[in-house]
Amino acid sequence: MGEGMEEYSRAAALHLAAGVQMAAAGIVTLACLRAAVRSFGLLLRSGDPGTETEAARLHLGRWLVLALEFQVAADILRTAATPTWTDLGQLAVVIVLRTVLNYVLRREIAESAARDRGATDSRPPPAGPGPTVPG
Numbered sequence: 001m002g003e004g005m006e007e008y009s010r011a012a013a014l015h016l017a018a019g020v021q022m023a024a025a026g027i028v029t030l031a032c033l034r035a036a037v038r039s040f041g042l043l044l045r046s047g048d049p050g051t052e053t054e055a056a057r058l059h060l061g062r063w064l065v066l067a068l069e070f071q072v073a074a075d076i077l078r079t080a081a082t083p084t085w086t087d088l089g090q091l092a093v094v095i096v097l098r099t100v101l102n103y104v105l106r107r108e109i110a111e112s113a114a115r116d117r118g119a120t121d122s123r124p125p126p127a128g129p130g131p132t133v134p135g
Contacts, residue, residue, distance in 0.1 A: 013081035017074040024070035031063030054112060061105045068098040 038056045042049040075094055079087040 017077035020074040027067040035060040
């Protein structure tokens with residue numbers, strides 16, 4: 001009975017891993033389609049799309065990081081079901097890749113936010129009724 005349950009658990013984990021991997025593929029596909037539509041829209045517009053292209057790129061990057069999280073989950077399930085050195089090596093590579101991408105993306109988001117704050121701070125304050133505090 002114990003051996004049958006172990007086989008059932010292994011098969012269930014492999015099926016779950018396949019489903020999670022399909023979810024990751026779906027996220028990547030939809031994120032890329034959305035980014036492509038957004039990019040084509042920016043390409044067809046006149047003027048400088050500067051910050052909008054960066055926003056589109058960062059948006060795509062966020063979704064790719066999420067998809068990598070799903071991929072790590074699928075690899076963990078697969079490794080739990082059939083732990084081989086190859087699976088463990090692949091899992092380690094995916095985790096390192098996800099960590100590096102996550103770090104780079106977070107740094108770029110922080111730099112983009114700092115640039116946006118700098119652009120906002122350099123604008124003159126809006127004129128309007130109300131007291132002005134001397135500075």
